[in-house]
Amino acid sequence: MAVSEVKICNLALRKLGARLIESLSDSSQEAVTCNLFYEQVRDAVLREHPWNFAAARGRLALLVDAPAFGYAFQYQLPVDCLHLRQLNTPDDEFVVEGDKVLTNRDGASAIYTRKATNPVLFDPSFIMALSSRMAAEMADDITGSSSKAREMWTLYLNAMQSARLADSTEGREDEILNDPWLEARGIYGPDSPLWRG
Template sequence: MTSPVEICNRALDKLGSAAITSLDDNVKSARACARMFDAVRDAELRDHQWNFATARASLPELEEVPVYGFARQYQLPGDCLKVVEVEPTADWKIEGRRLLTNVSAPVRIKYIRRVGDTSSFDALFVETLAARMAQELCETLTQSNSKKRVAQDDYAQAVRRARRADAIEGTADALEETSWIKARF
């Protein structure tokens, strides 16, 4: 099982900093990790359609109608970080914690959810998150431009590797047959 402390220690290892035993430790590195971890985790989850963080939901329609532009609005799940897909297909927008559209219920979404349980993280996501934490912590802990460049390169490489592995899990999405595709084939 991977814990936030283990992920932070992996990041600290990348920077050559001492390990921590808790995010509550009274040392600069632990305070920085505690301050950044949740925000960096959520940003990294939002940056890609990670399979382990993907969920589906049917949304409840709200009684309140948008002031203009759309006829209906739906409440997003509390753990929703990013909407990836809406069914049935129609124009839609996210405003606040609501999805606005003209489609009648039921509206179903595929979305990226906030995953707080780090033991659910994919192993390559753990490495990517640790690399991103190292990049974020670098200035605070090292004030070294060369270490910052190394951390940025390490993060870019971790992201490529994790996304490549994540992308090949499952069958490929079928291309919608549009007039452009029909004309090409």
């Protein structure tokens, strides 16, 4: 079954031991609560880590009016930007003020976290973190239990830690450590085809 907003909400509801929903437009307390929290919680979790699936790049639109002081240029943030990660290079200084970017960089481009709304594109570890955060946010309303809310926050923090690790190592080659045991057996070391020393 394809991932959907309803499925993510049902993962959260299941963690709370609550009834599952058919649609976010249901009149049940569970659906109303999910509908209330989903978009805000999704965007909050997107902002908490530079997720690969939510990365975007683009040239920023230069605004005619320069900042009053401090910076030479002012740009418009992209409409789908949730978190500006960097400009052209990691060394470019900038400040975000409202929906504007202030910087001394001429011809600025940006790498940013976009407002990803299609659950089909979500990373599986992000889905688990998002559903845990949904459960944590909704716990009081759905269960009336503050201890359940604390339990769900712990679950969320653990899920985020795993998700961040999985996401941040994507695209990096696993390195074999220089292990004397592997070297002694010719698996790794100067005489091995795996040696990079």
